[in-house]
Amino acid sequence: MRILITLRRLGTGGIEQATLTLANAMAAAGHEVHLLVLKGQPTHHPHPDVIVHCRDLDREQRGSITGMAWHLLSRLVLAPLLPRSGFVWQGWRCSRAFDAFVADTEHQYGALDLILIRGQGAFEMLWRVRDPRAWQVVEAVTGRFSRNVLGRWLTRRLYQDKRVVCVSEGVRESLHAYLAEQRVTLDATQVIYNAVPIAELRRKAQETPSPAIPEPFLVHVARLVPVKQQSLLLEAFALARRQGMRHRLVIIGDGSERPKLEALARQLGLEEVVHFLGQQANPYPWVARADTFVLSSRFEGLGIVLIEALALGTPCVATQAPGGVAEVLIDEQRELMTEPTAAALAEGILKAVRSPITIRPAWVERFAEPRIVDEFLDLIDNSSESADAPSS
CATH class of the missing domain: 3.40.50.2000 (Glycogen Phosphorylase B;)
Structure with missing residues (x-):
């Protein structure tokens, strides 16, 4: 299988270490793993078989006249008008750039089977991504918004009709409770624990x-x-x-x-x-x-x-x-x-x-790498079934 895992940074935090463990385990199982880092250079590196891409999509988008104009408009006008909405305007640009990155990657390496997006920072930058192969991996319910019209609108940008993997049943319960308050529904949820390299x-x-x-x-x-x-x-x-x-x-x-x-x-x-x-x-x-x-x-x-x-x-x-x-x-x-x-x-x-x-x-x-890798690969079948299902 060919898998793309995306996260904001690759440092020493828990999300980053869990991502490295998963990427290494998938590569060791014989899968082709691509790791996309959206900010900075990795301070820790995966196994040599993992293909690392460092692409600051936000900075790249600001490199054009149109991109810089949109950046200034959103930062100086739109974000102040709608508090905490900065990620929405950033995500318009970055999600489009991500789709282009996926197309380029598939042109060079072949079709991707699974896309994993890990962490709140990555969710915000890529909130417009609607690829049926994409799943958001939620470690905790962070960045909660107020229970009002604006808060519901912001929450919908991040979660409405998304496919979500939670790292524990406790996280899933917390996420569902929060989304119910915000009147937001998911397309699918799964619980898959983080792997441990025993x-x-x-x-x-x-x-x-x-x-x-x-x-x-x-x-x-x-x-x-x-x-x-x-x-x-x-x-x-x-x-x-x-x-x-x-x-x-x-x-x-x-x-x-x-x-x-x-x-x-x-x-x-x-x-x-x-x-x-x-x-x-x-x-x-x-x-x-x-x-x-x-x-x-x-x-x-x-x-x-x-x-x-x-x-x-x-x-x-x-x-x-x-x-x-x-x-x-x-x-x-x-x-x-x-x-x-x-x-x-x-x-x-x-x-x-x-x-x-x-x-x-x-x-x-229960947390051994082979078991967790298999559970993530099962998402490929779930994504395919969802994509093939007739619309209501």
């Missing part, structure tokens, strides 16, 4: 961690931003330490909240036992050696870091949150989901370290 994670986990952290310790991997609620994690960790737990805490990741979190660790008297390691290209040696992985997010589209921890044999404690966490932590692991309070999370941490859970292989195999 064998690669286990290989990377065998590397020696540097710096080495004295065991035992807990581990947390995430961007240091408000939605991840690391302040709640630190407060819960402090409570667990007061109740006799001797573990340290390793926090891997960086972000805007780091200075505040380091100050909070000092305030709680934890500066000697909390280790901020910053962004790590390979966090898995610490994850594999930890007694427990702890997640304190306010929302997780799926919670892929939980899957990665389970793949390395590390039990997980997580706060209850909208999204896919409850779909990852099943059976005995569900007992380690807690209310989003410091006291409840501390209790979950103590339970996890005092009564360790043995990870079942089946918990992880």
Whole structure:
């Protein structure tokens, strides 16, 4: 099969990493995979068999006199008249350029079987794309608009009659509830989890961690931003330490909240036992050696870091949150989901370290690359059936 995956940027974020994993897995399965990046140059690169295209369609369109005139009109007149509508006018130009890119790609390589568009930024730039082979992959319901005439009109631009893949049932429920409020309907929805490169994670986990952290310790991997609620994690960790737990805490990741979190660790008297390691290209040696992985997010589209921890044999404690966490932590692991309070999370941490859970292989195999690739390829049949169906 010949597949095109499109996203706004290719950096270090969750969407980008999930996209790389999927592209690599599809290429490894023998499919021809094209990856279109709409902004900037990739900071991470896929497998050499994946064909990467970097095309700033917005900038290209502004390169002509007509394109620049439309850009100025939309930015200086239309967008101010209709707040938050800037993507609509940008999308008029970029969607047309995308269609031309698809035509050129097919002329050079052959017909595409499936087109995946990932992330809110890409949805906005390409909202006018109506290709029957195209599916939007939704990681979270972001960019919500007001429940009024303008909000409904903007929402329709992004979703009306689109085919959508959600990365969890929780995301699908949230999306459907939002679209029902906005009186917007989809053409089709599917739930397909993000894939996890299990064998690669286990290989990377065998590397020696540097710096080495004295065991035992807990581990947390995430961007240091408000939605991840690391302040709640630190407060819960402090409570667990007061109740006799001797573990340290390793926090891997960086972000805007780091200075505040380091100050909070000092305030709680934890500066000697909390280790901020910053962004790590390979966090898995610490994850594999930890007694427990702890997640304190306010929302997780799926919670892929939980899957990665389970793949390395590390039990997980997580706060209850909208999204896919409850779909990852099943059976005995569900007992380690807690209310989003410091006291409840501390209790979950103590339970996890005092009564360790043995990870079942089946918990992880649901997210194995071959299975997820097959589910995406099934979309080709769904698209063909929809295109062949008689119109009502």
